[in-house]
Amino acid sequence: MTLIKTSFGRRTFIKSTALAGGGMMLGFSWLAACKPSGGGMLSLPKEWFKINGYLKIGENGLITIMSPNPEIGQNVKTSMPMIVAEELDVDWKNVLVEQAPLDISIFTRQLAGGSQSIRQGWPGLRMAGATARQMLKEAAAKAWNVPVEEITTEAGMLQHKTGGHSAGYGEMASAASQIKVPKEVKLKDIKDFKIIGTSRHNVDGLKIVTGKPLFGLDYKEEGMLIAMIAHPPAFGMKLKSFDDAEARSMPGIRDVFKIDVFANDYEVQWCDTLSFNELVVVVGNTTWEVMNAKKALKFEWEPIKPKKETINIFGSMVDVVTPTGPENSDEHTENMKSASLKPANVVRKDGDPVAIFKKAAQIIERSYTAPFLAHSTMEPMNFFANVTAEKADLTGPIQTPEFMEKSVSARLGLPLEKININMTRMGGGFGRRLYGHFLVEAAVISQKMKAPIKLIYTREDDMTCGIYRPAYHATYRAALDENKNLIAFHVKSGGIPESPLAANRFPAGAVDHYLAEDWSLPSNISIGAFRAPRSNFIAGAEQAFIDEVAEAMGKDPIDLRLELLAKAAANPVGKDNDYDAVRYAGVLKLVKEKSGWGTASDGVHRGVAAYFCHNTYVAQVLDIVMKDNTPVIKKVTNAVDCGIIINRIAATNLAEGGIVDGVGHSLYSAITIKNGVPQQNNFNTYRLIRHAEAPKEIEIHFVENEIDPTGLGEPINPPVIGALANALYKATGKRYYDQPFLVKQDLLG
Amino acid sequence: MAIFNLNVNGKTQQIDVDPTTPMLWVLRDHLNLVGTKYGCGIASCGACTIHLDDTAMRSCILPISAVGNKSITTIEGLSENGDHPVQKAWLEHDVPQCGYCQAGQIMSAAALLKDNADPDDGAIESVMNGNICRCGTYVRIKAAVKTAAKTMK
Ligand code: FES
Ligand code: FES
Numbered sequence: 006m007t008l009i010k011t012s013f014g015r016r017t018f019i020k021s022t023a024l025a026g027g028g029m030m031l032g033f034s035w036l037a038a039c040k041p042s043g044g045g046m047l048s049l050p051k052e053w054f055k056i057n058g059y060l061k062i063g064e065n066g067l068i069t070i071m072s073p074n075p076e077i078g079q080n081v082k083t084s085m086p087m088i089v090a091e092e093l094d095v096d097w098k099n100v101l102v103e104q105a106p107l108d109i110s111i112f113t114r115q116l117a118g119g120s121q122s123i124r125q126g127w128p129g130l131r132m133a134g135a136t137a138r139q140m141l142k143e144a145a146a147k148a149w150n151v152p153v154e155e156i157t158t159e160a161g162m163l164q165h166k167t168g169g170h171s172a173g174y175g176e177m178a179s180a181a182s183q184i185k186v187p188k189e190v191k192l193k194d195i196k197d198f199k200i201i202g203t204s205r206h207n208v209d210g211l212k213i214v215t216g217k218p219l220f221g222l223d224y225k226e227e228g229m230l231i232a233m234i235a236h237p238p239a240f241g242m243k244l245k246s247f248d249d250a251e252a253r254s255m256p257g258i259r260d261v262f263k264i265d266v267f268a269n270d271y272e273v274q275w276c277d278t279l280s281f282n283e284l285v286v287v288v289g290n291t292t293w294e295v296m297n298a299k300k301a302l303k304f305e306w307e308p309i310k311p312k313k314e315t316i317n318i319f320g321s322m323v324d325v326v327t328p329t330g331p332e333n334s335d336e337h338t339e340n341m342k343s344a345s346l347k348p349a350n351v352v353r354k355d356g357d358p359v360a361i362f363k364k365a366a367q368i369i370e371r372s373y374t375a376p377f378l379a380h381s382t383m384e385p386m387n388f389f390a391n392v393t394a395e396k397a398d399l400t401g402p403i404q405t406p407e408f409m410e411k412s413v414s415a416r417l418g419l420p421l422e423k424i425n426i427n428m429t430r431m432g433g434g435f436g437r438r439l440y441g442h443f444l445v446e447a448a449v450i451s452q453k454m455k456a457p458i459k460l461i462y463t464r465e466d467d468m469t470c471g472i473y474r475p476a477y478h479a480t481y482r483a484a485l486d487e488n489k490n491l492i493a494f495h496v497k498s499g500g501i502p503e504s505p506l507a508a509n510r511f512p513a514g515a516v517d518h519y520l521a522e523d524w525s526l527p528s529n530i531s532i533g534a535f536r537a538p539r540s541n542f543i544a545g546a547e548q549a550f551i552d553e554v555a556e557a558m559g560k561d562p563i564d565l566r567l568e569l570l571a572k573a574a575a576n577p578v579g580k581d582n583d584y585d586a587v588r589y590a591g592v593l594k595l596v597k598e599k600s601g602w603g604t605a606s607d608g609v610h611r612g613v614a615a616y617f618c619h620n621t622y623v624a625q626v627l628d629i630v631m632k633d634n635t636p637v638i639k640k641v642t643n644a645v646d647c648g649i650i651i652n653r654i655a656a657t658n659l660a661e662g663g664i665v666d667g668v669g670h671s672l673y674s675a676i677t678i679k680n681g682v683p684q685q686n687n688f689n690t691y692r693l694i695r696h697a698e699a700p701k702e703i704e705i706h707f708v709e710n711e712i713d714p715t716g717l718g719e720p721i722n723p724p725v726i727g728a729l730a731n732a733l734y735k736a737t738g739k740r741y742y743d744q745p746f747l748v749k750q751d752l753l754g
Numbered sequence: 755m756a757i758f759n760l761n762v763n764g765k766t767q768q769i770d771v772d773p774t775t776p777m778l779w780v781l782r783d784h785l786n787l788v789g790t791k792y793g794c795g796i797a798s799c800g801a802c803t804i805h806l807d808d809t810a811m812r813s814c815i816l817p818i819s820a821v822g823n824k825s826i827t828t829i830e831g832l833s834e835n836g837d838h839p840v841q842k843a844w845l846e847h848d849v850p851q852c853g854y855c856q857a858g859q860i861m862s863a864a865a866l867l868k869d870n871a872d873p874d875d876g877a878i879e880s881v882m883n884g885n886i887c888r889c890g891t892y893v894r895i896k897a898a899v900k901t902a903a904k905t906m907k
Contacts, residue, residue: 078852078889206848213853214844214860215836216789216829220853223788231783256755256772292792293772293779383793383801383854383888432791432854433888464794654848658894662851665890688798688886697879699892 047099054178056140057186058111059089059133066161066175068095071105073112074122075404076209077434078662079718080655081122083208085130087651091200092134092193095161095174102208107406107426117404117431118439118534123651124620124715135190137181144180145172195649195711204654209430219430221401222461224389229457230259231295232288232450236281236470237306239681241331241529244283245307252287252301257294261287261302264449266442271415274317276408279442280471280531286450292461309529326527331681334476337501338374340526341478344499345372349522353508355579356518358484361493365484369557373481373546375744376675378474378535379685381693384432385467390447391457396423397448402431402438409441413448436534440472465686473676474535475500477542481550484518489558491516491569498543499524502532505539510617511589512551514582515569530678536666537719540618541726545671545744548614548727553740562613562731563597566590584617588646591708592624595644599706600626609639612731616724620715622646622708625664627700627728629736636736636747638668638700641725645705648712656717660705663721669694671726672747692748758818762787763831773819777811778802780818781828789829789857793886800885803858803865804828810865812884829857832864840864843902851889859885863899872903
């Protein structure tokens with residue numbers, strides 16, 4: 006049993022509504038709530054009693070739980086309420102889920118990013134449920150005049166055994182809403198969990214499969230107009246002039262004008278990243294009319310001036326340089342290669358790597374690269390805005406509502422409390438919707454039109470407006486002595502415009518002489534976080550390199566990793582190693598067992614990889630068979646240690662998606678640039694993995710433990726790229742260093 | 755502008771639009787049926803899949819003028835209460851992640867099962883290959899198609 010305090014820093018985390026006096030009738034929209042699948046649910050109550058910001062209870066015992074975080078497909082809308090329901094001790098079939106409003110006075114971190122929703126939400130969600138349960142118990146103790154300690158709960162029922170009393174939560178909800186919030190509450194023992202760790206279906210499942218409006222693009226209001234933007238066709242260019250005569254005369258068109266997304270003197274935050282500040286906007290009645298008018302616009306573009314800005318990244322001011330001039334992927338490749346040969350920043354050094362490399366009997370050196378990638382959320386960028394002189398109502402898909410509220414407030418000159426951002430379900434995020442310039446654009450357009458508008462990006466707008474995964478390069482070196490022992494390790498990595506280095510990760514801590522260096526090159530191509538930032542490249546490169554090192558040492562690749570991890574566990578080298586070597590080894594051992602590693606089977610070529618990022622440990626074995634000279638991914642076996650599993654079916658689904666993401670992008674996807682112009686602008690030229698290319702089978706095995714849960718959205722896709730490269734080597738006899746592995750570099754444009 | 759009489763999900767609808775307007779936007783903007791999704795606009799992703807009579811079509815490249823007297827079924831009209839075997843199988847396997855591509859996936863799968871009651875892996879892969887799922891639910895989709903095929907027998 007754990008006792009926890011109900012305050013969180015300076016915030017009084019759980020607020021009672023008792024101050025309002027009496028039970029409250031709360032507005033409730035049936036459409037807004039989601040009914041978990043499964044029959045036998047209670048009907049709607051006549052009255053709701055709000056116990057705290059996370060939940061309300063109807064007089065008949067029905068529960069509504071608010072899901073605080075944005076839903077991008079990572080299942081938080083189901084799994085976060087499951088945690089509240091567990092501690093509240095209710096039957097899941099009597100729970101409705103509603104998307105919470107943006108309210109940072111109640112909720113701690115209303116953001117989808119970094120695989121942190123569950124990890125950071127965990128204590129607060131448990132507390133919300135446990136506090137409400139305690140208040141219900143106290144209300145019952147008062148009503149029955151018995152000691153509160155003697156009251157037990159189960160599945161939404163309160164009971165006092167010796168006194169023979171029992172009541173549903175609904176009967177005590179009104180009284181509980183007036184109980185003072187306890188200072189301390191007890192949490193359930195993990196062994197008593199009934200909901201956490203089980204499989205619960207997606208609360209939006211029925212709406213999704215029946216095509217109900219759920220997404221930003223589906224949102225409509227009376228009198229709403231459609232807006233689209235036109236941006237420069239090339240990075241390094243900006244708008245000089247435009248001719249809208251023809252577009253204006255086309256049917257259904259209301260207006261054409263230029264906007265500045267941000268004002269000149271605005272101090273941008275990290276999530277205000279955008280590629281083009283000046284846009285031409287077309288507003289009209291319907292999507293098709295606006296799309297056609299957009300095609301009729303004529304433009305003149307001119308080169309940007311080089312600029313240096315200072316950007317506020319989580320409170321620290323960082324200088325960012327944007328050069329002018331059109332860029333090219335060919336030059337990027339060359340420039341990265343030369344940068345990798347120049348001196349770089351030493352980020353970590355253990356022992357004397359330079360001297361050890363000098364006296365090595367054998368040095369293995371390999372370089373790896375990966376291109377820009379577009380996030381390609383299936384739902385393109387869009388946002389609804391209705392801005393009046395008094396307030397701004399904004400609705401749509403955004404991973405960072407709390408941050409973007411500030412951007413919009415500054416841009417419109419309206420105070421924060423007049424900005425209202427509603428979160429819709431998102432057709433994918435992957436990091437792209439951390440950067441909400443489109444939300445600001447929608448607000449500016451609505452303000453100018455004095456009308457509600459929905460801004461829609463075409464796929465082409467979406468794919469060619471940047472915020473790409475950076476292009477990366479990494480060079481690895483390993484020194485072996487005459488007995489083929491690994492004696493020194495060196496990683497030097499960089500990218501455009503950032504380095505993917507994680508200097509304190511394995512094999513740091515496992516090798517006596519270790520050097521990690523980084524470098525970066527400026528660019529006018531905008532970049533952003535992409536599912537598992539940096540790890541999405543460096544993990545695959547590192548794990549492919551370790552495979553070559555194991556081969557040179559004559560060792561089994563799993564055995565080599567386990568030996569190194571045993572050393573890091575018993576006698577770690579250096580400080581600040583960011584991983585737990587025992588848990589790391591744990592996933593490798595589990596994947597070894599589950600995949601039957603070491604048992605050869607005809608025609609199956611296997612690769613292994615393991616990685617730690619976003620607080621979660623993952624190991625994978627990937628099996629390839631060759632069919633008509635083409636590799637087919639037969640099976641991927643995964644071992645995952647993310648602590649306590651909340652929703653098993655959803656966790657498995659998300660992990661499967663991570664595998665498909667990792668193998669898909671590393672096999673097929675790239676954005677290449679010619680004269681500043683992205684050469685891919687839709688799914689006919691930008692290749693995403695499809696049904697026939699997906700792994701035929703994916704197995705996810707979780708390490709069962711009682712460690713607080715960590716995230717699953719990002720840790721899966723990074724290592725599988727290494728497992729894939731290693732299996733491809735076994736299948737083809739060729740090492741794969743440059744992504745995308747299966748697209749000829751000269752076909753990339 | 756021209757007037758068209760369409761049969762959508764069993765109802766006759768009269769719409770006055772530019773004849774080049776793709777069915778995707780007729781459904782979404784004019785008929786308020788937003789279950790059919792926009793993903794690419796060039797028949798490359800499958801998010802906009804509908805049935806024209808019994809055939810799966812990409813509505814983003816199907817101008818209203820080409821519909822003629824064929825009847826249109828969208829995800830909203832696939833079943834009355836979300837109980838088409840494909841929809842039920844999707845729920846059973848908890849297929850969706852973000853869910854955005856799934857209406858298109860379901861419409862493609864339902865059309866596939868009309869043509870081929872017992873598709874093998876290869877048949878599922880080739881018919882479904884036009885439907886991208888960025889979240890990577892392919893393995894689950896395949897399993898759900900097989901479950902649906904079984905219940906439809
Ligand atoms: S929107 Fe029609 S196929 Fe992509
Ligand atoms: S579920 Fe997100 S694109 Fe398929």
